Amino acid sequence: MKKYDAIVIGTGSAMIIVQGLLSMNPDSRIAVIDKYRPRGICLTRGCIPSKMVISVAEIIADIEKTRELGVDAEIKSVDFGRIMKRMS
Structure with a gap:
């Protein structure tokens, strides 16, 4: 079984949390789960x-x-x- 420091559902505003976790600990293991490919928001698409x-x-x-x-x-x-x- 894989182990993660965080599991995020959706690529919306929760990506701010992902960014914060990665800036504090770049080696964090984070799973991001979304029904569709990331799209439409600044954090994942520019x-x-x-x-x-x-x-x-x-x-x-x-x-x-x-x-x-x-x-x-x-x-x-x-x-x-x-x-x-x-x-x-």
């Missing part, structure tokens, strides 16, 4: 500017998966400069 880039990447990934659902969608181009400009 702050707002990072989210602006990540959200576009997620949309692109979703569009690429539409063929499995019977939708033939195409991404003609990605203006990365424009995406980056939104962050400023």
Whole structure:
């Protein structure tokens, strides 16, 4: 049986506790359990500017998966400069 110093359920605000534990003891064994992959909060995904880039990447990934659902969608181009400009 594995032993942990802390078990955190969810990747929401409890990640502040994880950060505190790790800063006090970097060798802490912490299990983080979440139903989904971490997303949508500053502590696990980066702050707002990072989210602006990540959200576009997620949309692109979703569009690429539409063929499995019977939708033939195409991404003609990605203006990365424009995406980056939104962050400023």
